[in-house]
Amino acid sequence: MKNNLDSLPGRKGLPIVGEFLNISKQGIQFFEHQKEKYGEVYKFRMPTGMVVGFMGETSAFDILKNRRDIVNIGNATKDLIESIYPNSIVLMDGEKHKRDRSILMQAFRRDALNDYIKKLPQIIYPIIDEIRGQKIPKVHPIFKNLLISITGRLFYGIEDAAFLEKINKAITPMSKSLVNVQLNFPGTVYHKALKGRKYLLRTFLELVAQKRANPGQDFFSNLCIAANEDGESFTDQEIVDHLLWFYQASYDTTSWALSYLVYRLAKSPEWQEKTRLEIQDIDLERLDLQTLLGLKTSTMVLYESMRLAPSVPLTIREANEDLKVSEEITIPKGTKIWVSMAMAMKDPNSWRNPEKFDPERFGGERKEHKKCPHAYLPFGAGPHQCIGRVFAEIVIKMTMIALLKEFRVTVPNGYEIPMSEFPLMRPKDGLPIHFEKLEV
Ligand code: HEM
Structure with a gap:
């Protein structure tokens, strides 16, 4: 038995960059091709060194579940994340992770979730107005703005639209920099990301001082006053x-x-109609958590x-530690x-015809996700x-309900979303969608 990567199947790719360019270009397809050639566990090279991919459902789960503390996330993500998001979970x-996570989880208590459901319609309606006012809106940037607004308003108590827009501007390069070469010259994404971080750090630190002096009901205020059993609380820097x-x-x-x-839904008129049938009588302003989570068709299309x-x-x-992958390796x-x-x-072990959009797999007898x-x-x-x-x-279901109650959504015949997949998903064209007003 050898404990080095020599005997593991896989390849090194190009000098210096390894497989970086292939992965950026091909996304998940790259890993699919490698899996066909080498099996579920294989090696490849990135600019930072050799990496081992775990690409099947069982191997992925064992690593993520980490029952015997066989892996860590801190060293793994450090080079990518630390300079832009230090001290992050x-x-x-x-x-340390357990303690900080349990405090962050306070944002998602059941009563808090029900409270968000009450407040969300007033944040969602303006984007419906925006969509109504455009011919073929690109929905991805609209939904990004929506999420900036939702996160800012619900968790941080920030209502000022101009301030939310500044947060959006600052955070966009920070997000992009996680996958970019980290070169700090004027004009580079990394440079813009560091500037964004500086701005947000300064502004949020001022807010910490205000919230500590005058805490509200929001999650941000809770973080400012939260403490563990030993009475330790977060520092200002940790909160931000x-x-x-x-x-x-x-x-x-x-x-x-x-x-x-x-x-x-735009590509699947049949499922769109089924979903609309389920949600058409829902009043967004009278919803509760149980009803929302219990919607059958909506849940199936979302999960799929x-x-x-x-x-x-x-x-x-x-x-x-040294990880045994097989008898030999x-x-x-x-x-x-x-x-x-x-x-x-x-993984075809669990999913029948896995490439097909088939929400039915989550329902009835099949329940493939439970197999x-x-x-x-x-998640x-x-x-x-x-x-x-x-x-x-x-958030997703409520926005979908608001949209489907008013519009039929379509894309031109043969349209396929041009995706950039690595490491976060993004439609390269912003995703133009036709919104056709439904007759009442
Ligand atoms: C569809 C939306 C979302 C998806 C698909 C998603 C997916 C994920 C995944 C896969 C992880 C685990 C990453 C890993 O193991 O390395 C994760 C972690 C996390 N997510 Fe989400 N997420 C979503 C929305 C959200 C939202 C709305 C929030 C907060 C408001 C959030 C906060 C977090 C946090 C704080 C972690 C880190 C948890 C930890 O390290 O203990 N996510 N998310």
Whole structure:
């Protein structure tokens, strides 16, 4: 048994860049081709060194679940995230992670979620007005603005639209920089990201002082006064760093999931009609959590679109110890590991005809997501599983209801969304959608 990567199948790719350009260009297809050639676990090279991909549902789940503390996230994400989002939850492992996560989870208590449901219609309506006023709006930028607004208003108590717009401008390059070469020259994405961070840090630190002096009911205020059993509370810097990552984690992911769902409904008139039938009598202002989560068809179409094009197609970890992959092969401690949720959710072991948009697979007798306990992973699994998953479902369903009650959504025949897939999903054309007003 060898504990180096020599005996693991895979290839090195080009000098210096390795497979970086191929992955940027081909997205998930790159990993699919490699899996066909080398099997579920294989190596490839990135500019930072050799990486091992875990690309099947069982292998992905074992790594994410991390029952025996075999991997860490902190060292794995450090080079990508630390200079823009220091102290963020995705740099933490062990006890520190548990403690900070439990405080962040306060934002998603049941009473808080019901309160958000009451407030959301007033934030969603203006984007419906915006869509009404345009011929063929590009929905992805509209949904990104919506998420900036929702996160700012509901969690941070920020109402000023001009300030929310400034947050949007600052955070966009910060998000892009996570996948860009980190060169700090005027004009580079990384330079803009550092400027964005500086602006947000300064502005949010001023807000911390105000919230500490005069706390409100919002999550931001809670973070300012939260303490653990030993009476330790977050420093000002820690609060701001958590808040910034919260923004990052919520807006890109949810706006993509919403965009892709609208696209799928536009391409599937039959499912669009079924969904409309279910939601047409719903009054957004009288909704509650139980009703919203219990909507059958809406849940099936949402789950299926998140399965086919998950907002976070893959994530990374680092081996804490030598990991045995087979009788012959052990991966050395310190190896960077990429786990693909997107690949796991197309694993033919669980999913019949996995490339097909087929919401029925989540219903009736089939329930393919229940066949194997770890087949469905749009929100990850284990200690770092998404804390905003129910909130995301609420936002997406409520926006979808508002849209489908008023419009029929369509795309031209043969239109296929041009996706940029690595590492976060984005439609290259902004996703133009035709909104046809329904007759009443
Ligand atoms: C459709 C929308 C969303 C998707 C698909 C999504 C997906 C994910 C995934 C896959 C992870 C795990 C990453 C890993 O294991 O490395 C994650 C973590 C996280 N998500 Fe989400 N997310 C969504 C929305 C949100 C929202 C709305 C929020 C907050 C308001 C949020 C906050 C977080 C946070 C704080 C973490 C880190 C948790 C930890 O490290 O303990 N997410 N998300």
